[in-house]
Amino acid sequence: MHEAAERLGELATIVMMAVALGMDAFSLGIGIGMRGVRLREVLRISSVIALFHILMPLLGIFTGEYLGMLLGQVASYVSGGLLVLLGLHMIISSIRGGGTEVVNIRSFLGMLLFAMSVSVDSFSVGVSLGLFHSDLVITVLAFGFFGGVMSVLGLLLGRRVSHSLGDYGEAAGGAVLLAFGLMFIF
Numbered sequence: 617m618h619e620a621a622e623r624l625g626e627l628a629t630i631v632m633m634a635v636a637l638g639m640d641a642f643s644l645g646i647g648i649g650m651r652g653v654r655l656r657e658v659l660r661i662s663s664v665i666a667l668f669h670i671l672m673p674l675l676g677i678f679t680g681e682y683l684g685m686l687l688g689q690v691a692s693y694v695s696g697g698l699l700v701l702l703g704l705h706m707i708i709s710s711i712r713g714g715g716t717e718v719v720n721i722r723s724f725l726g727m728l729l730f731a732m733s734v735s736v737d738s739f740s741v742g743v744s745l746g747l748f749h750s751d752l753v754i755t756v757l758a759f760g761f762f763g764g765v766m767s768v769l770g771l772l773l774g775r776r777v778s779h780s781l782g783d784y785g786e787a788a789g790g791a792v793l794l795a796f797g798l799m800f801i802f
Contacts, residue, residue: 629796630750633741634669634758636792638766640706641665641734645767648721648730649774657722662767664727668735669763670756673742677755680746687747698744699797702737706790735763741793 645661653661687694721730738759745755 626750627754630745630755630758631762632792633745633796634762635766636788636790637669637738637741637759638762639788639790640737641669641763641767642770643710644730644734645770646774649771651774653771653774658768658771661721661727661730661771662764664731665734665767666760666764668731669738670760672732672735672738673745673759674752674756676739676742676744677746677750677752679739680743680748682746683743684747693801694747696744696797696799696801698740699793700801701797702740703790703792703794703797706737706793707787708790710787710790734767737793738763744797 641662648661649658683694721727741759742755
């Protein structure tokens with residue numbers, strides 16, 4: 617019974633982190649959606665984002681497991697610190713406001729760069745989760761699923777909401793990561 621509750625808690629944590637990381641894709645998707653995107657572009661962009669939200673944490677988890685072997689007992693403090701820094705970065709970025717788009721999101725290279733930019737946070741979180749030896753398959757599938765879903769929602773809702781909602785979404789995602797980081801440290 618205790619093991620089932622622990623497993624459920626781990627799953628809830630992974631889902632909350634996946635949603636928090638998907639907020640980046642959501643907030644940037646709103647900005648892109650405000651410029652107008654076709655349904656085919658929404659599906660293509662979201663699929664690439666979902667793929668990167670799988671690959672980046674996967675690389676991060678492998679890196680984190682390796683670092684965990686090297687760091688030993690210090691690993692939980694390092695992983696918590698990474699989440700705190702990442703959360704603070706997301707909050708500060710949302711307060712400063714987004715930059716201008718310098719690539720064409722409709723081009724293949726632009727899509728790859730966009731997907732990489734919203735998925736790089738997943739690498740850092742993957743490192744933290746690798747230090748804790750989380751469930752690999754569930755983690756990367758949850759990150760991919762929520763990264764894709766959040767980008768679809770952002771792109772589709774982009775025409776109907778103001779730009780400030782995207783900034784609030786990124787700040788909320790940063791706050792969740794910050795809270796988990798503090799939880800891991802203390």
